[in-house]
Amino acid sequence: MSAFRGRQYQAVPVPGDADDDAELKHFRPESASDNHYGQHDPHRRSQSVRGVYFSSKSQLGRLLRPSLLRWIISLILSAAFVALVWWYGRQTSLTRRRQGLFLIISSVILLLLAANVQAVFRVAGNQLRWKLMASERHSAYQLDALLSIGSIGGVAKYAWRRKTLKSTLASLTWIQLYLGMVLSVCMTGFIYSFDQGGAGATVAGNVLVADLKHYYYSDSTSGTPSLETEYFAAHVYGESSYPYLDTPAGAAQWGGQPPLREESGWKYYFLQTSTDRTASAPSGRSVQIASTCVHYDIVEGQSGDTDSITYMNGTERKTLFNLQRAARGATVWSNTLSSDDPSIDCGPRCARVIVIQYLDVGEAATNPGQFFDCKITVSAVDGASLPEHALADDQARIVGGAIGLRGFITADRWQYVRYPREIVWGQRFQGNVTRVEWLSSRFAAGSLAMLDLLNPKVESQGEVPAHGTVLVVHWIPMIIVFGSLLVLQLVLAVGVAMYSNSVISPPDSPLVLVSMLRGVASRLEQHGLLLTARDISRALGWERYVYGVRNLDGKMMHGNYRAEVGQDLPPQGRFPDGQYD
Known part of the structure; x- marks a missing residue:
C-alpha cells in the first residue's frame, strides 16, 4: 500500500516465541452449543474464549447499573x-475560620459532583x-x-469528521446538555451569599455588660x-421599646437575632458589648417574662x-x-408597687397590675366595661455566673410593673397611667385576655431590654462579640439547580x-475493544504502530465499516452469531437474541 511507502518495519524475534507457538497448538475453540466456562487448567497459559447467550433484557440491567450508580452518587x-448550606445558614455568625472551612468543604463537594457528571457522560458515550x-x-x-465519544472532545471530533447534518446537530445537543449540567453545578455560587450586616461572632474575653442594680436614666453610677426616677425610667423605657425593637432597623444590629424574642411569653437575652464598644451581641444569659390575667x-x-x-x-x-x-x-x-396592702403582693419577682378599660366614645352606657387583674413575673437570670449578671428581686418587680408606673410614690395609693385608644397599649381589648397578657409582658420585656441597652456598663468576663459573617441561602434557586x-x-x-440496548454493548474494556476491532486491525498486518488515524484510513482506502452480526450457521432464529466490525455487514438497528461466538 502506498501509504506505507517510506516506512520500514522489521520483525524482531522475541524470546519465547517458539514456546508460545508450540503452546498455541493446544488451543481448541469451544463448540457453539457450550454455554458454560470450562475448568481452569493451571498448566496452560492460554484459555479458550467461549460464546455466550445474548439477551437484551439482561443487558439492559447491566447498562443501567453504572448510570444509576452515578445518579445515586449525585x-x-x-x-x-x-445539608452543609442549611447547617451553616442556621449559624448566627461565622468567623473567618468557619467561613473558610465552609468554602473548602463546599468546593470539594461541588468538584466531586462535577467529576461525577463528567463520568455520567463518559459512561453514556461509551454505550452510545x-x-x-x-x-x-x-x-x-x-x-x-x-470510539472516543466518551469525552466531550471526542464528540466534537466525531462531528467534525462525520460532517453530516444529523451528526452535527446530535453532537451539538450532547455538548449543550453536558455544558448545561456542568454549569448548573458552577451556578451554585449564586444560591448563597455572605452578609456582613452586623453579624456577631464571639470569642472568650472581657466584655461590657449593663449595670442591672438600678434604672439609672443617665451614664453615671x-x-x-x-x-421616683427608677419608676419613671422603667415606664419610659418600656414605652419607647415598642417602635424601636420591633422594627428591622432595631434588630439588624444583632445580625437578625434580636435579644428580645417571643418564646412562651417573652424571653430577653442580655447583651454583651466589646470593650471598644464597636459590636454587641446577645449572650447566653436570659430572663423569662410571663403574664397571667383574669377578666x-x-x-x-x-x-x-x-x-x-x-x-x-x-x-x-x-x-x-x-x-x-x-x-x-x-x-x-x-x-400596686406603692401599696402597703400585703394581700396584693403576688411574690418576690411578681408585679400586680390592674387594667381598667372604660366604655368607648359613643358606646352605650349600659354595656359593661373591661377589668383585668394581671400578675407579671420576671424569672431569675438563667445562665448567670457572676454577681454582675444578677437581676435583684426589687428590680424584677419594677420591670414587671413598668406599664403602670408614673414616677410618684404615695403610701396606700396605686400608680396610674392612662392610654388613649390610638396607641397600642390603649387598644380596645373586647375581653381578650390573651392580648392583655401579651401587651403587659411585652412592655415589661421591652423595659428590661432598653435598660440593658442604655444603662451604664461594667466590665466582666464573657464572650467578646466581633463582626462576623452570616450565610444567606436562596432556597428556591437551590431547589431548581439541584432538582x-x-x-x-x-x-x-x-x-x-x-436506546443502546438494541445492540450488543460490550463492557468498557480495552481488551474487548481490541477484539471487536480485529477485522479492521487485521488488514494492517504488521503495520500501523506509528501511523495516525488519517494515515491508517488512507492505507485502508477509506473503506467503510459497520458494527453488525454475522450468522455462523445460517439459522434464522437463535442461531450461532458473531458480533464484529466489518465491511460486508449491513447496518442493523437491532441485534437478535441468541448464542454469540
Missing part, C-alpha cells in the same frame, strides 16, 4: 451540599458508540473519533437614683365619670374606690441505556 453529593456504529457505516478515520365585667362606673368602679367576680360584686385618670374611651393601667440536575441525569441514564 443524589448523595447534592444532599450533602444542601456501539449503537451509532451499528446504525451507519463509518470510515476508519470516523471510527477513531466515534456614682449615686443611687430615687425610686371581669365592670357593671358600675364603666363610663369613666366617677373615681370608683364595681365589677362582677362571679356572682360577687366588688368595688374599687379612689381611682385616678378615669375618662371615657381610655384604658388605665395601674401598678434539574438530578432529573436530567436520570433521564439521560435511562434514555441512553434503553
Whole structure:
C-alpha cells in the first residue's frame, strides 16, 4: 500500500516465541452449543474464549447499573451540599475560620459532583458508540473519533469528521446538555451569599455588660437614683421599646437575632458589648417574662365619670374606690408597687397590675366595661455566673410593673397611667385576655431590654462579640439547580441505556475493544504502530465499516452469531437474541 511507502518495519524475534507457538497448538475453540466456562487448567497459559447467550433484557440491567450508580452518587453529593448550606445558614455568625472551612468543604463537594457528571457522560458515550456504529457505516478515520465519544472532545471530533447534518446537530445537543449540567453545578455560587450586616461572632474575653442594680436614666453610677426616677425610667423605657425593637432597623444590629424574642411569653437575652464598644451581641444569659390575667365585667362606673368602679367576680360584686385618670374611651393601667396592702403582693419577682378599660366614645352606657387583674413575673437570670449578671428581686418587680408606673410614690395609693385608644397599649381589648397578657409582658420585656441597652456598663468576663459573617441561602434557586440536575441525569441514564440496548454493548474494556476491532486491525498486518488515524484510513482506502452480526450457521432464529466490525455487514438497528461466538 502506498501509504506505507517510506516506512520500514522489521520483525524482531522475541524470546519465547517458539514456546508460545508450540503452546498455541493446544488451543481448541469451544463448540457453539457450550454455554458454560470450562475448568481452569493451571498448566496452560492460554484459555479458550467461549460464546455466550445474548439477551437484551439482561443487558439492559447491566447498562443501567453504572448510570444509576452515578445518579445515586449525585443524589448523595447534592444532599450533602444542601445539608452543609442549611447547617451553616442556621449559624448566627461565622468567623473567618468557619467561613473558610465552609468554602473548602463546599468546593470539594461541588468538584466531586462535577467529576461525577463528567463520568455520567463518559459512561453514556461509551454505550452510545456501539449503537451509532451499528446504525451507519463509518470510515476508519470516523471510527477513531466515534470510539472516543466518551469525552466531550471526542464528540466534537466525531462531528467534525462525520460532517453530516444529523451528526452535527446530535453532537451539538450532547455538548449543550453536558455544558448545561456542568454549569448548573458552577451556578451554585449564586444560591448563597455572605452578609456582613452586623453579624456577631464571639470569642472568650472581657466584655461590657449593663449595670442591672438600678434604672439609672443617665451614664453615671456614682449615686443611687430615687425610686421616683427608677419608676419613671422603667415606664419610659418600656414605652419607647415598642417602635424601636420591633422594627428591622432595631434588630439588624444583632445580625437578625434580636435579644428580645417571643418564646412562651417573652424571653430577653442580655447583651454583651466589646470593650471598644464597636459590636454587641446577645449572650447566653436570659430572663423569662410571663403574664397571667383574669377578666371581669365592670357593671358600675364603666363610663369613666366617677373615681370608683364595681365589677362582677362571679356572682360577687366588688368595688374599687379612689381611682385616678378615669375618662371615657381610655384604658388605665395601674401598678400596686406603692401599696402597703400585703394581700396584693403576688411574690418576690411578681408585679400586680390592674387594667381598667372604660366604655368607648359613643358606646352605650349600659354595656359593661373591661377589668383585668394581671400578675407579671420576671424569672431569675438563667445562665448567670457572676454577681454582675444578677437581676435583684426589687428590680424584677419594677420591670414587671413598668406599664403602670408614673414616677410618684404615695403610701396606700396605686400608680396610674392612662392610654388613649390610638396607641397600642390603649387598644380596645373586647375581653381578650390573651392580648392583655401579651401587651403587659411585652412592655415589661421591652423595659428590661432598653435598660440593658442604655444603662451604664461594667466590665466582666464573657464572650467578646466581633463582626462576623452570616450565610444567606436562596432556597428556591437551590431547589431548581439541584432538582434539574438530578432529573436530567436520570433521564439521560435511562434514555441512553434503553436506546443502546438494541445492540450488543460490550463492557468498557480495552481488551474487548481490541477484539471487536480485529477485522479492521487485521488488514494492517504488521503495520500501523506509528501511523495516525488519517494515515491508517488512507492505507485502508477509506473503506467503510459497520458494527453488525454475522450468522455462523445460517439459522434464522437463535442461531450461532458473531458480533464484529466489518465491511460486508449491513447496518442493523437491532441485534437478535441468541448464542454469540
